[in-house]
Amino acid sequence: MADYVFRYKLDGGTEPVYSDPLLEMIRAQLESILDVVIPVEGQREVRIDGFKLLRDPGTVYRIFPQEKKPSDRFE
C-alpha cells in the first residue's frame, strides 16, 4: 500500500501588517519562525519583537501585530 499523503491547503494567509509586500514578507517569515523557535545568544534566550533592514538601520519594524486573538490566525 502506498503511503497516505499528508496534504495541506494554502489559502493566502492572514491580513498583511505592512503594505510594502517585501517588508511584509520578512515580517511574516520572522513571525512564523518565532512561533516555533526561541533565539538564543550563547546560552541566553533572546526575546525579539522587531527588526531593521541593513540598508536602513534607523527604522525598526514590529514583528507582531497587536492584540492577536486565538481565532484571528485561521478565520
Next chain:
Amino acid sequence: MHQPIVEFTRRQLHSLLSVVDLEKDGKVVQVDGFRLRKPEERPNAAVDRSQGGESGGVSRSASSFQSIRNASLYEPRIELIKRQLESLLRVVQLESGGEAIEVDGFRLRNLKDWLSPSPCDPTEIFGYAGTRCNCDCVFCCNKGNPATLALGKLVRPVSEEFAEMMTRLDHFFPKPGYCLFPTLGDIYEVMIHPRFFEVLESTRERSAKTFRITTNGECLTRETISRLEKLKPVYLYLSLNSASPSRRASLMKSRDPQTAIDSLPLLREAGIPYSLVIVPWPVDSVEEMLDDLVDTVAYADRNLASLVQVNLAGYSRYFSQEKLYDLDEVWSAVVSAVRGLRETTASPIVVMPSMYEENTYESRKNAPRVVGVVRNSPAARSGLMRGDEIVKVGSVVISSRPQARGLLSVLQGSEIGRASLTVERAGERVEVTLNVEDFSYPYSPATDHHLGVIFMGTGLRLSYLESLRGLVNSRDAKHVLFLSSTLVKPTFEQLLAESHLFGDVRVDIGVPRNSFFGGNIFMGDLLVVQDFIDFIKEYVKGGGDRPDLVVIPSTPFSLGGWGRDLTGRVYLDIEREVGIPVELLQCSTIFD
C-alpha cells in the same frame, strides 16, 4: 532591495521544496523557477477559499487535506511551512519550464523526515479509528468544543482513515521510540470503525504493549470480546455509565444498552481487565442519579471491575448557554456517595478530577494515602487496606504521594520480587510484604501500575518547587505571579508554605478564569493563551504590583510538546502581549 530579496526567496524556496511538494488541484506540480510579481499581480491575503475548506476541494486521486489548525498544535513546523509559502507567494510568481504556475496546497515529501520521539503507545495508531460514534451521550464533552479548537475532526472516507493508520504503523518504531507526529482530534468510538480489528491485529505485530481501548461497549459482543482476547494484553475503559438498560439508553441514546451491560461477565471470562467508567449526570433528579450510581458500582463490583472511575462532568458555554445544574451540589453529592460506596465495595473507586475530593475532605494534601486496592493484586494480597497511609517503602521514608507512586512503579517493574511497606493504620504502624508475583485477574502487571495500589490522583511532585526556583533564579525574579487552577491551588499553597526555597521571593498565586470554554469549566489544563493574557492584564490593572516573572504550569500547553494551547496558539504570545517575562514550569497533568 530587490537583489537580496531575490536571493532570499531562492534560498527559502529551495529549502521549503526539499521537504514538501507543491500541488494544484490535488496533483503535484514541478517548480523550477520564479519571478517577482508586479504590483497588479499580487494576490490579496484573503485568497479564493471557494474551493473548499481544510477537508474539502480535492481531486479524486488525492487524500483529503489535513487540518492546519490541528498541525499547529502537534507539528507547528507544518504551519510554519504554510505561512512561509504564503508570504513568498504574495511576492513571487512560481514557474515551471518558463510558464507561470499556480499552487493551492502542499504535501509532505518524505514522511521519515517527520518522525518524532514518542513512547509509541498503540493508541497512537488505532486512536485514529475513533472518528464516529454510535451513541449520543447527553454529557458528551465533544459537543462542547468550539470550532476554533485545534482538536477538530476531519470528515473522510473510511478507506482514507485506514490508509493513514497503516501509514502510521509503517512509521511506528517502538524500539528506538519514534513515530509520525500525531494529528488526533476529538476521539469518539474506535470499535465501530469497519477496519478496527485489521488495524489492531497489524499493530500487535509491531508492539507487545497493552492496548488501552476506550469504548462505550455497544460493540462488546461475545464474538468481539473473543477477538480482543486473542490480542491481549488489552485493557478497556468501558463507559457503561449505568447498569440499568433504560437509564443507559436515556443517558447515551444507546440503541442496544444490554450488549454493554452484558459484556462485564464476558470480559471477566476472557480475562480482559477493565475500568468501568461512570459519568454521573443529573437526569431526572440528583437522587435518581445517585441511586443509579450505587446500583452501577455494585454491578461493576460483582463483575470484578479492576477499577471504577467516576468522572465528574462539566460543560462549556458551547455545550449549553444555560445553567444545566449546580456544579457544587452535584459534584459534592457524587463524591459523598462514592466515599460511602468505598466502605462496601471491593473494587477500588476513584473520582476524577480527584483533587476535588482531596480539597473537600483532606486537610493534608498530597498524602500517600491508599483509597483502594485492585482485587487480587500484590497490594490486595499483602493485606494493604483502604485508608492506609504509606510511610515507608523498604527503608525509604515517604513524604508525598508522587514519591510513593514512583517507588511502587519501580518495584513493579523490578526483579526484586518482594518488598516491605510500612503503613500507618488507625494511628498504628503496620508492616506488610508485597509479593510482586502474587496476583490474579483482574490485576495484571501489564495493565496496572503501583502493584495495585490506588491513590487519590497523582499529587504534586516536590521537585516542581525546585524547578520553579530554577526559573526564578534564571530570571533573577523577586516577585513571581504563579498561575494555577482552583483544583491545584490548595496543594500548591501547602507545598509552598512547607518549602524553604522562596524566603527571598514573593510568590503570588493567581487563578485565571476559563473564559474561552466558559460554562462551568474550571480546569487549569483547559485554559488558553487568551485566558492567561486577560488575567495578567486584570491583575496588573487591579493595582497589584507588577510581577517581574509570570510562571505557568506547562500542562495547558503540553499536548503536542510545542507550547501550544488547545487553539494552537503559542504560549509566547502571553509575554508578547503583557510585556512581562513568562516561563512554563514543566509538569505532568494531574489526571492519571
